[in-house]
Amino acid sequence: MPSTHLPSVELHLHIEGTLEPELIFELAARNKVTLPYRDIADLKSRYEFTDLQSFLTLYYANMAVLQTAQDFADLTRAYLRRASAAGVRHAEIFLDPQAHTVRGVSLAACVNGVAGALRDSQAQFGLSSALIITFLRDQPAAEALDTLTQLIAMNAPIIGIGLDSAEVGHPPIDFVEVFDLARAHGLKCVAHAGEEGPPEYVWQALQLLQVSRVDHGIRSLEDPLLVDYLVQNAIPLTVCPLSNVRLRVVDTLADHPLQAMLERGLLVTINSDDPAYFGGYLDDTFAAITRTFNLTVDQLAVLARNGVRAAFIDDDRRAELLAEITHWRAARPA
Ligand code: ADE
Numbered sequence: 367m368p369s370t371h372l373p374s375v376e377l378h379l380h381i382e383g384t385l386e387p388e389l390i391f392e393l394a395a396r397n398k399v400t401l402p403y404r405d406i407a408d409l410k411s412r413y414e415f416t417d418l419q420s421f422l423t424l425y426y427a428n429m430a431v432l433q434t435a436q437d438f439a440d441l442t443r444a445y446l447r448r449a450s451a452a453g454v455r456h457a458e459i460f461l462d463p464q465a466h467t468v469r470g471v472s473l474a475a476c477v478n479g480v481a482g483a484l485r486d487s488q489a490q491f492g493l494s495s496a497l498i499i500t501f502l503r504d505q506p507a508a509e510a511l512d513t514l515t516q517l518i519a520m521n522a523p524i525i526g527i528g529l530d531s532a533e534v535g536h537p538p539i540d541f542v543e544v545f546d547l548a549r550a551h552g553l554k555c556v557a558h559a560g561e562e563g564p565p566e567y568v569w570q571a572l573q574l575l576q577v578s579r580v581d582h583g584i585r586s587l588e589d590p591l592l593v594d595y596l597v598q599n600a601i602p603l604t605v606c607p608l609s610n611v612r613l614r615v616v617d618t619l620a621d622h623p624l625q626a627m628l629e630r631g632l633l634v635t636i637n638s639d640d641p642a643y644f645g646g647y648l649d650d651t652f653a654a655i656t657r658t659f660n661l662t663v664d665q666l667a668v669l670a671r672n673g674v675r676a677a678f679i680d681d682d683r684r685a686e687l688l689a690e691i692t693h694w695r696a697a698r699p700a
Pocket residue numbers: 380383418530531532558561609639640
């Protein structure tokens with residue numbers, strides 16, 4: 367089989383989750399931040415997570431090295447370079463401004479740093495991209511509302527908003543006002559739901575926040591009526607199999623309900639979430655699920671097409687990406 371990668375779309379990627387250990391040390395030296403790790407091996411030895419919160423604690427702590435717009439631009443370019451090598455043709459990237467403004471970094475520095483690098487993604491790395499601002503659901507909704515108001519006032523180059531961080535105990539209903547404001551300004555809406563939280567949170571994200579995609583959503587399978595709703599309305603789920611293993615949502619990749627989800631007719635897309643922490647970028651993720659589930663080239667093409675269907679792109683770009691997938695499929699025996 368030719369070795370070129372499946373042309374793919376990445377819709378669930380936290381830019382802070384692409385902060386590799388080497389870059390953590392490089393930025394710490396640049397910004398004179400003292401890290402609580404002896405060396406890279408010491409840092410990596412802590413990448414054993416028991417649940418979402420155990421990951422988030424380390425993840426937020428490591429962000430201390432991100433201080434200037436240049437740092438955010440360097441981080442974003444490193445991701446774009448790696449994503450391009452992985453065959454990613456379009457990426458919609460999450461940024462958590464509250465995780466930075468709380469440390470004294472300006473909203474403009476983090477947003478403009480990431481957005482500036484994304485602006486050149488097509489010319490420099492050959493992939494299209496867009497920015498989605500995610501709000502921390504374990505912080506007050508008033509803070510998210512204030513951040514969104516500032517982003518609108520500064521005419522930030524964003525296509526949508528999302529909701530992330532610790533899920534259980536922080537239901538979507540708390541963020542109705544934030545999402546109403548976003549929709550009133552023509553922004554797309556997505557939300558993490560049904561990762562660790564119950565199917566009820568997925569219902570809330572759909573009905574109260576009116577999201578057009580659900581991030582993760584794998585616990586939806588516990589509610590047959592919800593699955594019917596997702597299927598009938600072709601609501602995409604941005605599934606992150608390696609993340610689910612590393613955060614112990616499932617025990618092993620073989621236990622992941624990916625195939626059950628596809629068999630139920632769900633519009634599943636494959637994503638890497640926080641690849642620097644979870645053991646792989648999008649090509650690694652596709653390779654792992656292909657091995658574990660013996661996926662055929664047709665199944666891989668379906669997953670790639672689902673990503674294109676779910677992306678916030680115009681019809682011309684969608685047609686271009688679908689044609690690339692058709693070409694990739696045609697070059698491979700069944
Ligand atoms: N922030 C970064 N990764 C996340 C995840 N998997 N779930 C919720 N919030 C996150």
